[in-house]
Amino acid sequence: xxxxxxxxxxxxxxxxxxxxxxxxxxxxxxxxxxxxxxxxxxxxxxxxxxxxxxxxxxxxxxxxxxxxxxxxxxxxxxxxxxxxxxxxxxxxxxxxxxxxxxxxxxxxxxxxxxxxxxxxxxxxxxxxxxxxxxxxxxxxxxxxxxxxxxxxxxxxxxxxxxxxxxxxxxxxxxxxxxxxxxxxxxxxxxxxxxxxxxxxxxxxxxxxxxxxxxxxxxxxxxxxxxxxxxxxxxxxxxxxxxxxxxxxxxxxxxxxxxxxxxxxxxxxxxxxxxxxxxxxxxxxxxxxxxxxxxxxxxxxxxxxxxxxxxxxxxxxxxxxxxxxxxxxxxxxxxxxxxxxxxxxxxxxxxxxxxxxxxxxxxxxxxxxxxxxxxx
Amino acid sequence: xxxxxxxxxxxxxxxxxxxxxxxxxxxxxxxxxxxxxxxxxxxxxxxxxxxxxxxxxxxxxxxxxxxxxxxxxxxxxxxxxxxxxxxxxxxxxxxxxxxxxxxxxxxxxxxxxxxxxxxxxxxxxxx
Numbered sequence: 001x002x003x004x005x006x007x008x009x010x011x012x013x014x015x016x017x018x019x020x021x022x023x024x025x026x027x028x029x030x031x032x033x034x035x036x037x038x039x040x041x042x043x044x045x046x047x048x049x050x051x052x053x054x055x056x057x058x059x060x061x062x063x064x065x066x067x068x069x070x071x072x073x074x075x076x077x078x079x080x081x082x083x084x085x086x087x088x089x090x091x092x093x094x095x096x097x098x099x100x101x102x103x104x105x106x107x108x109x110x111x112x113x114x115x116x117x118x119x120x121x122x123x124x125x126x127x128x129x130x131x132x133x134x135x136x137x138x139x140x141x142x143x144x145x146x147x148x149x150x151x152x153x154x155x156x157x158x159x160x161x162x163x164x165x166x167x168x169x170x171x172x173x174x175x176x177x178x179x180x181x182x183x184x185x186x187x188x189x190x191x192x193x194x195x196x197x198x199x200x201x202x203x204x205x206x207x208x209x210x211x212x213x214x215x216x217x218x219x220x221x222x223x224x225x226x227x228x229x230x231x232x233x234x235x236x237x238x239x240x241x242x243x244x245x246x247x248x249x250x251x252x253x254x255x256x257x258x259x260x261x262x263x264x265x266x267x268x269x270x271x272x273x274x275x276x277x278x279x280x281x282x283x284x285x286x287x288x289x290x291x292x293x294x295x296x297x298x299x300x301x302x303x304x305x306x307x308x309x310x311x312x313x314x315x316x317x318x319x320x321x322x323x324x325x326x327x328x329x330x331x332x333x334x335x336x337x338x339x340x341x342x343x344x345x346x347x348x349x350x351x352x353x354x355x356x357x358x359x360x361x362x363x364x365x366x367x368x369x370x371x372x373x374x375x
Numbered sequence: 376x377x378x379x380x381x382x383x384x385x386x387x388x389x390x391x392x393x394x395x396x397x398x399x400x401x402x403x404x405x406x407x408x409x410x411x412x413x414x415x416x417x418x419x420x421x422x423x424x425x426x427x428x429x430x431x432x433x434x435x436x437x438x439x440x441x442x443x444x445x446x447x448x449x450x451x452x453x454x455x456x457x458x459x460x461x462x463x464x465x466x467x468x469x470x471x472x473x474x475x476x477x478x479x480x481x482x483x484x485x486x487x488x489x490x491x492x493x494x495x496x497x498x499x500x501x502x
Contacts, residue, residue, distance in 0.1 A: 034413045035438045229439055296416050297436045319415045319438055 007052035008144055008207040016225055024116030024244075026053040029227040038230035039321040042193050046150035046218050047226035048211070055119030056143040056201060059126065060109040063133030068110065070129050072102060073253060073270070075263040079104040084172040084188055086261045089114075089122060090270030094252040094277060098122055098243055099261075101190065103174050111186075111201075113145065115243040129269075144207035148214060149197035149234075152221035157187075157198060160217040169198075180213070181206045192231065194238035194360055233318050236327060239288050239359030245300065246286070246315040246329055252277055255331055257286045257359075284312070284331040288361045289345065289354040291326035296347040298328040298354075303346040306336055314345065322362040328354065376502055377405040380471055384447070384487055385496035386429075391471065392447045394487045399448045402475040403435065403466065406500055411437040414466040419444075419455040419477055426452060428486050432477065435466065446479060448486045454478040
C-alpha cells in the first residue's frame with residue numbers, strides 16, 4: 001500500500017482527538033466526538049470540515065474552453081466569471097469517471113476540484129485531451145480546502161470578517177476575501193451537506209491559522225469540527241453522489257438522475273452514448289430508500305429485493321441521524337424507482353421493508369434568516 | 376483512560392460480566408462503547424435459548440461499523456435488555472449499568488472465574 005498523504009491540518013486533527021482513517025489516499029479524521037453530534041451541528045448550527053484532500057486543478061489558456069467542452073458534460077463556457085457549475089467527466093460510453101465542480105476564475109482561467117482518489121486520473125485525462133493553447137496545472141498539494149456548513153455558517157464568517165456582506169454572495173458563486181491571511185481566500189457559497197455554507201480555498205501553509213480562527217469565530221454558534229463520517233451521513237440524507245461509491249466507471253448521469261449537469265450543446269466525450277441511452281430508455285435510476293423498521297443499519301452492498309427477487313444493491317447506506325431511520329441509496333429499474341414503492345433491503349438474515357423516497361430524504365432546511373441589525 | 380470497575384470480570388473481546396444470585400449479567404465495556412462511538416442498534420439473543428461459552432449471540436452497530444457480541448458465559452438466556460431496542464445509546468452513556476445487554480443462568484458458574492480480572496483487563500488495554 002502506498003504511503004498515506006496528510007493534509008496541512010493533520011496535527012490539528014490529531015490534537016483535537018480526531019480518529020484518523022485512510023480515505024482516498026489520505027489520513028483523515030472520520031470523527032472527533034461522535035458522528036451524530038457532528039451531523040446535528042451542521043443541520044442546526046455550523047460545522048467545519050477539512051476537505052484539503054480534494055484536488056485543485058487549474059485549467060487555463062486561450063483554448064481552455066475547447067478543453068472544457070471536450071471533457072465535461074456541463075457548458076462551462078456559459079459560466080460568468082465567478083460562477084460555479086457541477087459537472088461530470090465521462091468515458092466514451094457515457095459512464096461517470098468523476099464528478100466535480102468547475103469554477104470560472106477569469107475569462108481564460110478555471111479551477112476544478114476533483115475527488116481525492118480520482119485527482120491523478122482527472123489530471124492525466126485533462127492533459128491528454130488538452131489542445132494547444134490550454135494548460136492543466138495540478139496544484140492540489142499547494143492548497144487547503146475547508147468547508148464551513150450549516151445555518152450559522154454565514155454568521156461565523158461575519159464574526160471573522162464583519163466588513164464583508166456575506167448574505168449578498170449568491171449560491172454557486174465565488175469571490176476572493178481578505179480573511180487575515182497573507183493572500184486573499186477563494187470563497188464559494190457551496191457545499192456537500194444540503195445546508196447553507198461556504199467552501200474556502202487558499203495556500204496550504206496557512207490552513208492551521210484559518211482553521212483555528214473559524215473555530216473561534218463559530219464558538220458562539222456551537223461550531224464543531226466535523227469528520228468524514230458526518231460528511232457521509234449528511235450527503236446521503238440529501239441523495240448526493242459519492243465518487244467511487246455510488247458510481248465507479250459504471251453509471252451514466254441519466255442513471256444517476258443528474259442530467260441537470262449535462263448540456264447537449266457541445267461535443268463532450270460520452271455525449272453520443274448518453275443520447276443513445278436516452279433514445280433506447282429502460283435504464284435504472286438512482287433512488288433513495290427509507291427503511292420502515294429499525295432492524296439494523298443498511299450499508300453499501302446489501303441486496304435490494306422486490307417480491308423476493310433481487311433487483312439491486314445499495315451503493316450507500318447508513319442510519320440517518322435526522323430521521324433516526326436506516327436510509328440507503330441504490331439504482332432501481334423502472335417502475336420500482338417510483339416514490340412510494342415498497343422494496344426490501346436484506347440486512348443480514350432479515351428482509352427489512354423500505355420505501356422508495358424522493359430526494360432529499362430529509363426535509364429541506366428553512367431559508368437562511370436575514371441577519372438583523374447589520375447597521 | 377476508560378473506566379474498568381474492580382468487581383467485574385472481562386473478556387478480550389471487551390465484554391464484562393458479573394455474577395449475582397446465580398445469574399450472570401453481561402454487557403460491553405466502557406472501552407468498547409468508546410471505540411464504537413454512537414451505538415445505534417443492538418441485536419440480542421432470544422430469551423430461553425441455550426448458548427455455549429464464547430458463542431456469538433448478537434451484534435452492536437454504530438453509524439460506521441458492526442461488531443459481533445460473544446457471551447462470556449454459557450447457559451440459558453433468561454433476560455435481555457429490552458430498553459436497548461428504543462434507546463441503544465444507553466450502551467454509550469451507561470455501559471456498566473442501564474446499558475447491560477443479556478442475563479445468563481450459567482451452566483457452569485466456574486466459567487466466570489476463568490475470565491480476566493480488572494487488573495488483567497486494564498493491562499490488555501495498556502492502562
